[in-house]
Amino acid sequence: MQLDLIPGGFVLSLQGREILRHTATAPALFVGKGEERMDMYRGNFDIEDYVVERTALSHVTVSGKRIEFAVAEGLPARFALTIEDNHILTTALDSSINRVWLRISAEPDEHVWGGGEQMSYFDMKGRRFPLWTSEPGVGRDKTTEITFKSDVSGKAGGDYYNTNYPQPTYISSRKYALHVETTAYSVFDFRRDGFHEIEVWAIPERLELFTADSFIELVGQLSSRFGRQPKLPEWVYGGAILGLKDGENSFARMEKMRAAGVKVSGLWCEDWVGLRHTSFGARLFWDWQANETRYPNLREKIAELNNEGIRFLGYVNPYLCVDGPLYPIADEKGYFAKDEAGKTALVDFGEFDCGVVDFTNPEAAAWFAEEVIGKNMLDYGLSGWMADFGEYLPIDVKLANGVDAKLMHNAWPTLWAEVNAKAVTSRGKTGEALFFMRAGFTGVQAHCPLLWGGDQSVDFSRHDGLVTVMCGALSSGLLGNAYHHSDIGGYTSLFGNVRTPELIMRWAEMAAFTAVMRSHEGNRPRDNVQIDQDAEVLSHFARMTSIYVHLAPYLRKLSEEAAATGLPVQRPLFLHHENDRNTYAIQDSYLYGRDLLVAPVWQAGQSERTLYLPEGETWVHVWTGATYEGAQSVTVPAPLGQPPVFYRASASDTSLFEAMRTL
Incomplete structure (x- = not known):
């Protein structure tokens, strides 16, 4: 300077x-x-x-x-x-x-x-x-x-x-x-x-x-500063991770979807820990170990799935409910954050109370990593999980390190990610086990292998719908988070707002061109259409998983590039077209790697899409083979099943991209 x-x-x-x-x-x-x-x-x-x-x-x-x-x-x-x-x-x-x-x-x-x-x-x-x-x-x-x-x-x-x-x-x-x-x-x-x-x-x-002289180099510097993720696990390329929370019936529903042609890499069951019933409906039981009443013989079923190339994933967060068996163990050891009186601080989550494990206490962090995630999850056979609620540290608790909780609140997601990562490392499963988080802060990149976009509404709304997921991927990707994905179909259903088949299908079209495809039943599964409940949706979803698997060789290259350089899988258009300032404010389309340009349909009732093609390239429309010169806006048909996707005519994988037309 x-x-x-x-x-x-x-x-x-x-x-x-x-x-x-x-x-x-x-x-x-x-x-x-x-x-x-x-x-x-x-x-x-x-x-x-x-x-x-x-x-x-x-x-x-x-x-x-x-x-x-x-x-x-x-x-x-x-x-x-x-x-x-x-x-x-x-x-x-x-x-x-x-x-x-x-x-x-x-x-x-x-x-x-x-x-x-x-x-x-x-x-x-x-x-x-x-x-x-x-x-x-x-x-x-x-x-x-x-x-x-x-x-x-x-x-x-x-x-x-x-x-x-x-x-x-x-x-x-x-720059x-x-x-x-x-x-x-x-x-x-x-x-x-x-x-x-x-x-x-x-x-x-x-x-x-x-x-730096280029945006690519600048992103590389930031990813070196904050941390880079390992390559995606090899099992991910096998298809979608199906999110089902239906007890042992989840296995039968997964098989129905596989029979319909859905490519499956994992079965994700949030309710693997069991449920509690409240006036708000069924809630997860926040004590992090398998509930074999809800999932009989789960360990054996996980082993059977592994033999078929399908992994089982669960759910965990930093809280322990007071009526679970892990709470008294942690309480006796003094592992919870305290209240003003020096007693365990209890947090009301709606008809059940929890203590928050104090990760500023090295012993508490090590206990959670080893006893909860290590033994109860990884040793049990889980290959991944949602690591939820990193943003929930109460600001009035007392922590072991003596730092004001208002100053630790932003740091908490990174500490939570580190606990998860240490558990994975302790079992030699870095790059094989996959946990995903919605919360983050500076340095989370070094520990969390995959972001997810959080709890979008089940709609096409401008500030909480499908389009926001692209914005989240692009903004976080510039800061060293190479992998991003979202709940296919959204999550939050309130005040009569429910999914439509169109929404699930459009969301799946986008997800096929992201690092990970993962579905979610949402917060109110019975009120919202599910993938396996609508024949058209199921058929469409199966085809999108086939496209995802077809592009696995390309995604594998992007994963290797991310590990080596920090470049994200989903990239803003300007990252490879920095001299074209028309690309600088675009947030509803993205580059999937350098060679594919994806412009998902994110508004209801649309059958065509207008998008901008960056200068300096000849772009080929995947579904029709029509070519377009860059530096212009184009309008293309976008019926269900054909989201606007283009590839660079000079790309090395053109035969792979062309073959998508036949899927």
Whole structure:
């Protein structure tokens, strides 16, 4: 980085890119004090800040690579920035400061991406994004009835910025990336043309900066910084992972689907732990071991499935219910987070209470990894699971490491991922066992082998439907998360909102061109159409699994590339077409690897789709063989079963792609 003095201030540049510009009349740094109010209700948060002080630090003193900031000349410095290589270290010289606002230089036509897994807006320019792991909300659009009802009934409506996986990292179209090393509540504000404002409710440890000559190289740097996933397990390429939660009847339903031509790689049964019945309906029994009343002879059935090339997957989260056999063991050992009185903190999940295992206690983390995941799951025969509820750490508990839970809340998903990964590593199954998470934060990439998009509504809505999954894959993929997938058909069904056959089929069409195909029955299976309950849906799904398996050789190459370079399987169009700025804001189509362009139909009732083809290529429409030159928008037929997919005419796998027409 280059630090240059100018009248009344300085300019800090990174490889010729201006990062900070400070003058007395246009200061880059504000500090102060805030008093936050945070209320949590079942993973949803109501957060506001009372700003006691926000003061511009207009005067600077530069000594070597250290910059000290004061309100005015002659007054004591209150804050300091120190430049070390590509890092900016931060130091509060006034102990009263607990809020920092830093203005990063920006350009009017700049684009920015990242922020973790953003579900509504891929290009973040023009909007403000609080970064706090939480339930994303139902509907996520304050203008809709479903969001209003969800807000009223359970504070669960959400907004465009709510996400299970935030991360204070962004990539700029100026080909640099900025990461804020903090776990505190923070905000990225991209609403101004001249600067981006970063707000942190603590003193961040540092800002890290990265730059490269290409976006591909920049993504590689970020994946090296945050971690890379291993190659996909070989068994995944065999077909879809069927999500069924019907007790031992799940096996018969799976066989019915296989008989109809569905290619199956795994059977995922959330209810492998059994159910409890509440006024809200059937809920999982949160004690993580096989319930052989609901699944008789499960261990033997898992072995039989393995012999047929099909793996069995389950479910786990960091909580233990008070009426399960694992709770008293963990309670006696002191492994739970505590309340103000020093007793085990109990969390109400709706007619049953749970303790949250305290992963800041190394003994508790090791116990959960070995005794719960290791012995009860991996040794039992499970090949994967949903690792749920990473975003649920209550903010009023006391933790073993003594750190305020408000500062540990964002860090919790990464700790949870690490516990799962350690269990997998302890059994020598890294790259073979596959767990998937919806929650994340900085560093989750190093531990979690697969993201899933969370609990989308069972509809085509703009902020909570099918289209949001693409946005989530693209934003998280730029930050080192190579593999992303979603619940085929969505999950959340509330207030009369139910799946249509069309929705499942369109969702399956997209899923065939992602790293993993996995279905889900949703939160209300009996109210929503299931894959095996509709002949047309079943036939369509079988064909989509055949396409997925047909493309396995290509996906295998992408997996090898991801492990070696950090490039994600699903890529924004600009990643390989950075000179075509028309691609910079596209979020409803993506590159599947470099060679395939996928533009899923994400709105109801559509039989054609208009999309943009990047410049510099000749594109071939998979289903018709028609060719199109890039740098133009095209409209193509998109009947059910033929989602708009194109391949590069110069690709090496053209014969593989052409053969999809016959499937």
